[in-house]
Amino acid sequence: MEVDDFEEKYAKDTEEIDEIFKDLKRSEREGAQNILKYFDRIHDKLFTFNNILIAGYFALSQFFESFSVYGIIIPLINLALLIIIEYRMMEKSRFDAQVTKKPKDEIDQNGSKISRTTRYSLYSIISTSIVVGVFIFNLFNLDSKAVQVVNNNTTIQYSEYGYAQNGKDNLKVSLLISSFNKYGEIVDRIRQITCNDSIPKIVIKNRTIVRNIFPAENCEPIKFDPRGKHYVTFVDGKAYHNNGSKELSVDSLERMLLNDFSYYSTPNLTNEPNSYLVIIESKRNEKIIGIEKFISELTGAFDNLKTNLNLNIAFWEVVPHIPPPPEKPIELEKDE
Template sequence: MKLNITKILILILMTSACINQKRELKEYGYGKKENDSLKVSLRLGGFKTYGEFIDRIIEVSCNDSIPRIVIESKNIVRNIYPTQDCEPFIFDPAGKHYVTFDRGKVYHEQSLPEINLDSLSKMLRTEFSYYHSSNSTDKPDNYFVIIESMRDGKTVGIESFVNTLALKYDSLKTDVVLNLAFWEQVPYRAPPPMELDTLLME
């Protein structure tokens, strides 16, 4: 009897090991072509705030390594290689590329209403298509999405959004690269009130 139970347990363990080995690996971004020894895995759930997450991406990039955001599900492992340079440079893409997280909700270009996740395939083709030239009739150079949030914002919802975005991208069956950047949201500051003398002079 004990022998039969042992055999059953071994069979279950072997079956589960085989299932785990069959998980599909999908990779996104230009970093996927680099040497594996340079890659540093990050998991969004391991960070308390969005600021800590961004700081870690920058730290990895500035140490000649490549940040790799790992999102695991039952059947698929998704590796996201964010677009990140150690030294900041002047780059101000159109507002259509921005996705803003605020208290676990996601907005496009900081405007209401929330993004309908079912519309992400269409948004990839229209809003997130990035062209180096001004000719938008050609095939885009890549799909570019900038995910932003306040430093003290939580990372809740971001992993789920990125996973859904990758899923919708896969459904396009394209060879155009999906690039994601994670930026800190710059808080809006109202201009200072004008002095009474200045108003009278006008």
């Protein structure tokens, strides 16, 4: 009786062990399938994201002059790595389809290949992260001299002038000359923005180009008295150079930039200017007629020079001439 009970219990325990073993084998198969499933899902997402990055790199090269089109090579190299991994996974599946016909040494070699493919997969995640990092770095370190395409397929070029163009975008305050009536108003507004630790930006735009001019301005007065050749004075909407009586000709602006507006802040052996400086001046109550057109012509002439130097434009007021006080009459001593 005891022997029968033992055999029955042994058979029951053996059946339970077999069931547990079958469950473990089933979990093992499902685990292997899940590895491949999640492997494919991860690489599908990496493929998709990398393709987005390729488009992003290409867009940056088209919209920003400072980003070379060759930057697209970075995500393309990463794409090549992802394709190699996919090819190795295809070869693994092809091997698994005939695994029972393969000799032991080839099965061992296949195991080593799978291990290397897993490492490559890790490398692809790291490389994609690097590609994203490079993309973000370039995105935040681009200049704003962009060429943008609008909905009507018209290409708009963006050009910037002045040292302050490299300042933070969130500090820049846009100004339209046409929104002011008197010259003194725009001078006051430029100084107000500067003294509030912001950057004034005068915007002049037409259908094909937008010019951003960052005026040279200091909140605190500084000792700075450039030569008269840098001055352009506006009287009744007309521009005069260096207090001359003859109206300035826009056709001569390129020559004037080279000969008159070139500025040498420090002496150098090459006789090359450090920048170009134009000081626009007028009386406070003068209207702003002609100023915007002059700046547009001036910046266009500057662009034609194809130089890497800065064009700095300042807005100053004409200081009224204050005559000296009358001399006191000399009293002659009377002879007693």
